[in-house]
Amino acid sequence: MSTTVPPTTRRSAQRGGLTGGLSGGLRGAVASEWTKLWSVRSVWWNLLASALLMAAAAGQEAIYVVNENTNTDPADDPGVTALGAVAISSVLLAQFTVIALAMLVITAEYATGTIRATLQWTPSRGRVLLAKTAVVAAVTFVVGALLGALGSAVADPVLGEWGRFPVAETVGDVLAVATYLALISVFTLGVGTALRSAVGTLTTVFMIIMVVPTALGVLDNEFVNRIVDGLPGVAGYHFMRGGSDPYPPAVGLALLVAWAVAAMLAGYAALRSRDA
Template identity: 60%
Template structure:
């Protein structure tokens, strides 16, 4: 009597693990951002720009209060007013940090390795955005603190540092810098060139709004108010004209999300 043994079926393959995939991508991007010199140079450049710009603006404010022309008198002002004005130039160091997180990989070709390790291009961009925000928020607080430490002694009796308002302004500076840093990252994913991305950002944040306002046309003024640089400015200054700070923050956030979505679409459409 012959007995037959049923063939053994292979055990079903275990489902692929999906938990921790984003965490791994974030960990990889965190390692990369701190392992390149451009990050350290960008942070150092931001610190130097903040110190120099805040000091210079504080000198202008103190001199305006002490010259012979009473029309120039600015009176006593919060030190963070000077810091907020200094952000206009300091932000470009943070923009460089954000855009280089993408463009440096395209330049060196390491973006191919990144995409092989994490095939989901949306996940790659999200991980880069989270790491950029995680770096620029504390960096923004530090840069704002440097501005206060430099501008305060220069202003002397013409400057005040109310604790609650100062902390609020420093947090606003950190949030603004984080958003524009991530915006730069998303735009860099579309353009893939550090120089081109920086030019577009400079035009969008500084040149175009000023040019539109020079024409003194109401409709163009409204367009300028909706651009990311102006929206961020209204958020930082806390004024109510033409809209409150919360609307400025919402507009800047919308621009940042739009840049990330455009970057994700560009990464999915084109080869690395």
């Protein structure tokens, strides 16, 4: 005797929204994305490049601090600097290798056509995107914490007497770096899902994070400065740096989260409305 599955049940199982199938379906999708990520050789090269770039940037930043403290102009003296502050300044450069990793999670599949196989195995596009987001956020958070710790470790011997290592503050700075990289990577994943192009994604993210704030900043206009302070890269830096100018760290974090969510919603809309 055959059993017929009601049409409404079939449609419900196949359709799935952004949070559909959170039980076995999402776990399987996450496991699949995790396996795909670590099976790509370029990911490992990317992680190595991230570590090398972070170490080089932290070493150079520490040298700047020492030189400014030991030159003949007392106006340049930044004084004793926390190791975590050096890591925060250094990640502004090293972040682009992590951004490239997040971008490739989606754009590489469009470039090779494997996105079709992904969507055949997991028809719910919302579930696919949610799984990719979970993997990207988790991996880049851990990578960010390791990079923050690496930057602090490299800066320590270079700074010498001009460096300080408050344990709680340094741990907080490292976690702030990790949080920033995780959120900016999710933002990148959303942009990549919407644009589908590696070049287009990298260009767009680079423009939003670096070029636009720099270009608008030279205008030195109060209204324009407020716009700049709301951009994701600037908001993330204010969050990591702490302080209350121009707003508390919590506001910077909220702005960064808002950018990440907006990018993911745009990516989800594009993923749903277009063919693979």
